[in-house]
Amino acid sequence: MHKRFNISTSTHDSSEPPSASTKFKWDVAVVAEKSDLDDRSIAARNYATVNSVRTITVKFDLSANETLIDGKVSTFGGLRAQFFRQKCVLIEATTLSVIEILYVVAAAVKENVTQLRLVYVEPLDYRRRIEGRLCEHRDFDLSVNSLYRSIPMFRTDLNETTPGRAVFFLGYEGSRLGQALEQEEILQHWKKHMILGVPAFEPGWEIDSIANNIQYFREQDTVQFAAASSVTGAYSLLCELREQEKESKPILVAPIGTKPHAIGAILFLIEFDAMEQAVLLYDHPYRSQGRTDKIRRWHFYDVADNNTHAS
């Protein structure tokens, strides 16, 4: 099967980052505007800053549907300009939101960046878990739901789209899937694939994802698994579905699970969006401060674009 992107993955099992290279620095690193949310965000930002010549912050302002670079309103063209003639780009994917990563990767790919690395730092634990509320009944969970809303460049009217396959990458918040199905009833006509992060980051965590989402599964849905930390797993799964879909019906992707799965989904969206074979459905959750504690391990995803030299 032909795939546009090759992904090589490496992990570093330590709370400390790999030691900085004295010889190599990334041309530009992209970090989130607000990147001091928890231990891992701070560590990941420091890693990106230390290992690059220049650092920019990117923020997607949902209320205005606008992208900000270093705090200033910009455009997709403006984002591309940041990567003009840059060979090596490092993306701090721990704290950047899914949408921010999507725009940054899309811009970098358009500018033919040859070396693209995403870094994702896995926490030792989620604070919600420590409080013991996650495994208990979610009687009084007050996390804020967000509406599914289209974003610039990825607007698709589902009422006007031939129903194809809808792929949900699931995490432990069952209400996100529930809300997608409630808000977008049109998805009744789509063949649904429910993707769970198995193996999970830690053994046993998958139980929460399954328990919180299973009420929304229907007999005719396909349940599939991809390792929670695997970008390749998510990307390959989508590419395979794309290939299986002989009638060229669209594949809708809802990356509402793990960040590595979201990165895989992003690569797929970039690869197929131009041909209108991939559709994004996303709910823009609000992330609170101090969600996680400490650091378990570091993941590095190096993305090579097979089309780079051709274009």
Added chain:
Amino acid sequence: MRNPFIRNRTEEFGLDVWSSYVIPLYFSQLGLNEARKSCVLEGGRGCGKTALLRYLSFQSQFSPDRVEIPPEALCTLGLYLKADTQYFSGFIGNGLNERRWQDIFEHALCLALSEQLVDSILTLNCNSSRLKNYGQIEKLNFTDAVQGFTRTPIPADIEAFDKWIRHQRQELSRWFKNYDFDQPPTLLPLREFLEALIEEVRTKLNYMSNTVFAVYIDEYENLLDYQQKFLNTLIKSGEPPLIFHVAMKPNGMRTRSTIGTESIQETADYRLLNLDDLLQPTFHLFAAELFFFRLIGETEIHESQTPISLEQLRSPQYLSIRASDDLYQQRVLDEIGRILPGLRNREIAQIILKENTPLLRRWQKIIEEGIKFQNSRLTAQDFLDRNYPEASIVCAALLHQRSKTASDILIEFDKLRNNLTSNFTKGEWIHHLLVGTILLIYLPLRQRPCPIYSGFNAFTKLAGTNVRYFLELCHLSIGSILPQNSLQEFSVPIDTQAAAAFRASRKFREEVASCGNQGSRLLALVNLLGKLFRLSQGRYSQSECERTHFSILDEEISTQAREVLREAIKWSVLFETSETKVKANRYESSEYILNPIYAPFFGLSYNKGRKFELQSGEAEAMLTGRVDEFTQLLRQYEKSWSVDIADQMSLGLEM
């Protein structure tokens, strides 16, 4: 073989519902076919808004399944539009001002409705016999009709014009793909463009010369404020041959403004139709009819084995028979009562008092504690008479009421047994306390299905006016045990139904988390109220029995709390009614009833019993507070109601 009740959302049936739609008994009161002014259809989840609009739209009215199309079907032609929320809610910002987005929204809506209009003509002429009856579509010339609106060439014939519209939509999509918006497409003015198309159709097709085009916009509540204002403008200016109707959840109209300086007013500009209110009086019969309709449609059971006729349920002309023929109604209700039997309260009382059951032991425990509370020398045996099961049951609560003594209660019980007038009947002790006491006895025994929730009558009370809830209750009750070709001797066991009610209740409670952007907050509200009412239900005295609704004293709550209440009503988590029985000098305010579908999960009554009056501060905590405030509120009531320790154990509700 499909389970006949598994599909419980209209969306699962597609746009053409001609063969699957049961006309609701209130249909003739709507007058939508004759409406020459806008209507706003308001109704809670599952009351049938979408199904109704789809039935009225051309996809159903001109359905290929409809053998003959009567002339009145051409008087009003319905165009249905359900906006894709995630798509239209993204129509903001991106460097463009609201005015510009309004034009883009108008354009997108114009293209969608133009496509519908063209499709309606093609659907009406979908086969050779229809073409023979109607036809003449070659007379239409869309170049003449709307070329003035754009510089791109517009094709003349209908099929090419259909394609042209599709291309315009694709062009809009392509423009959206380009983040930085270089060259915008030509944006079309909705009303003018549609009116020009309608003019062409009315002029060239003689069978449509008097047709009024009614646009039905579903889920109006999901539109952004400027989008609602734009539609309000269309509502205000609507007149034949183009009228706009909208459907929405309660509280769905956030603004009455138009894009001009005026706002829209009920009566002057539109007629408000509350579908829940219209459905409520006949929901019983409608639910029963729907039950048999679905059975026939998706099993081998023939309609002759049921009390209904498919044709009658599908056609408006039989509405008066269905609504007024007592014999027919009785037949339908008797048959569904046979299939989904319930127990009378007396029979449930008899079950509780059967020897050697946990229920009897529970009754005995409450009675004995009551006797102890009364410092009486009587025994539980004195209050047990299986010939008087209802009285025996309510004694359990009476013995805990401070105003009564054990001996007085026994004297009254003896009067009853001797056929003398007693408070059990005269004072209505049984009437007031029986349901509450039955629930009290079942309360900690959650593994035991409570028969109060069984039976067709209970199901309709749990469902309110939510067709989806009713179908799910049927689905979970009947599931795999449905006989495929005969209904004779088929009846669903009481316990199976009660267990299904619990499962449905749990399912719909969990679903609250996905109700809009305050879903988690609404679920917390349901859980808090459920637990609070359960605490009240667990009071041995039952002095405030069957509590399922509340009011807020002085209604002094924050804007944020009010917003949560609005959302709760919008999603039918709570129902709002005007307050009854206002005490002292208080202003009249509102009562909020917890949706009865959650009753089986929490072990509550589905009746509207005694009201719970919350202090404003408590309501504020309940609607906007954090977890520790909820716990504090529950603890405080637990303490003041002094529910005993054993019952507190059952409040965790971890299932």
